[in-house]
Amino acid sequence: MSITTPQGFRAAGVSAGLKANGGKDLALVVNDGPRHDSASVFTSNRCKANPILWSQEVVKDGVVRAVVLNSGGANCYTGAEGFQTTHAVAEQVAGNLGIGAIDVVVCSTGLIGLANPRQNLLDGVDEAYAGLGDHGAEAAEAIMTTDSVSKQVLVEGAGWSVGGMAKGAGMLAPQLATMLVVLTTDAVVPAADLDAALRAATRVSFDRLDSDGCMSTNDTVTVMASGASGITPSLPDFIEALTQACTDLAMQLLRDAEGADHEIAITVLNAATEDDAVEVGRSVARSNLFKAAVFGNDPNWGRVLASIGTTDAAFDPADLDVAMNGVWVCKQSTPHADPATVDLKQREVSVTIDLKAGSERATVWTNDLTHAYVHENSAYSS
Template identity: 60%
Template sequence: MTGLGVTAPAGFRAGAATAGLKPSGRPDVALLVNDGPLDAVAAVFTANRARAHPVLWSEQVVRSGSARAVAVNAGNANCYTGPDGFLVTHRTAEHVAGLLGTADREVGGGDVVVCSTGIIGVPLDTATVLAGMSAAAADLGDDDAHALAAATAVMTTDTRAKQAVRTADGWTVGGMAKGAGMLAPGLATMLVHLTTDAVLDAAVLDAALRAATRVTFDRLDSDGCMSTNDTVTLMASGAGGVTPDQAAFTAVLTDLCHDLAMQLLSDAEGAEHDVAIRVVHAATEDDGVEVGRAIARSALFKTAIFGRDPNWGRILAAVGTTAAAFDPLEVDVSVNGVQVCRAGGPGEDRAGVDLSGREVTVLVDLHAGDAEATVWTNDLTHAYVHENSAYTT
């Protein structure tokens, strides 16, 4: 039976441990190991110019196109921690390499991707994280329980673990993700780790991953805040022995990434509504994304949805801040199937819009071309404000 997460594809093991980085005392360290025979890897990282030490390290690792493991700690982002912060990352990679290397399988620090998530600006204690990695390495397994343990250990403000798996024609893709805040990425969303047992090289993995993230994680804009640590990795073990068509692999990978992205959205801090903003008849896809993202980042729009008020004026106001091609007197807006704005003016009675459920669909028709794009967001609630005002205390 196919597993539930990163260990579902053949050739992967996962482990988790409690190092003591989380004040809650919950598991906070995870390891994902590729046992091969291939060690192909691709990754995309945050577009934030202020990138954490693990991102700077891992960018160098994946340039080779190969990696044997991903080491993750939660509870501390190891960002803005000075030169010692990079040294912790380097030592973590070297330590994990030493734990995994064998007489017939050499592993170096350059084979280990390192990821961290949690509080920014707090030094990460080397001894603590290395002890956690040792414990995780001692408990590696390829079953569902180990996959779930790893997916749980990487959580911070998440309320539940996020996993997904897809199978097709003799090969499998699995994944785990964490993230509930700072979901406004450039090429990635928080920490996402994907695995496949297909026989694929790094170049194919990279092309497929960028195509998948472009229309999934990169379209998730929960709160307009871009993380310093966002990372998405994709590793191929080749243990399944099957080489899929690149287009077919990309399609399956995209479907799995969409699944994980929607799990991230549904667990966004304090959210009561999941909002899909679909922009149609845009002059270009980029215009559609820009319009969707402007609406998603409007605090006025997001609070209106929280208040169950389909205030379409706030939507048009957000659209008007963009450089997209459109005539304001031709724009139509529908909310949950009710066309509340027609040709830049009042449409159907907005009292007919039902916002009592969790799912909300906003359709914006620009009447400017044939392109379209969808951006996903959520409402802005009292709970979000409380969560982020009390996060470090």
């Protein structure tokens, strides 16, 4: 169950010497076709890393034949030298495969402002090329940074499948997390349909993760379709499978968020618009006070209402209902069930907010704010 389970894909994960601990740090994923349709979404951060600047050009024609990814350095804010490194890596992949560099997506992750050692990367590409095979698991391992586990998924269709891998354990914020994702499928899906499917899938999965409100400079999600199964699923069927794969990976990212003790699902009901529901959910997901309260197993619904009040969504401030783990602790903006009856000890916490302003809904996911989060992000650069 990996990115190499769908037919037409090979991968490798090797040690190029970027990680100080000698672990795997370079992954190569190749689409052997017969088709090379692709779609990608990137961070909406205006400060983009060099691999993003390169890959945005690569994906424009809807054709991607390979994705090369490295951990151990984000190649962000490293100047012209850094961009040349990205370009050289794409050329090295292309030279080995006998394709054009303009069909090679490059992804990097790690510390900002740190130049990646170019020769290590080029040698790593050669080694990865030599080792290409059914090695999706090794590739997933090679893109880990502060991740404690590698993340993979497989969703089966009727004679076709979607495979995926992801890395990310913090900076999980709107419009993508610090997160690299590669998805593969052997279904026949023209690039335009892939693009529509990817946007539909990421909109309700990765885009609704908001672990710590911080948006990365390097986020990339790329899907490649080889068409090797010869089967053309209906677009709704494909969107459903791709959304399932993205949601599964998103939940794996959430559960591995740096230092978190709780996964928190904030569901906003009866909003006037879906955007309102997302805005309200995100406002709660960004409240350090609320997140610290959850860490302390304190069902502090006042902090939920204070967050809702900062939004422009449609609602009556005097008529809000809030439940935590199914207990309606606040009805009509006044105390209702005794908060002491809410048990927050288990990892999974649900917050339900009824805006009573319409019929739309959305769920936003976040984590609690813990000592371990502060420790991980103060004791180490990342």
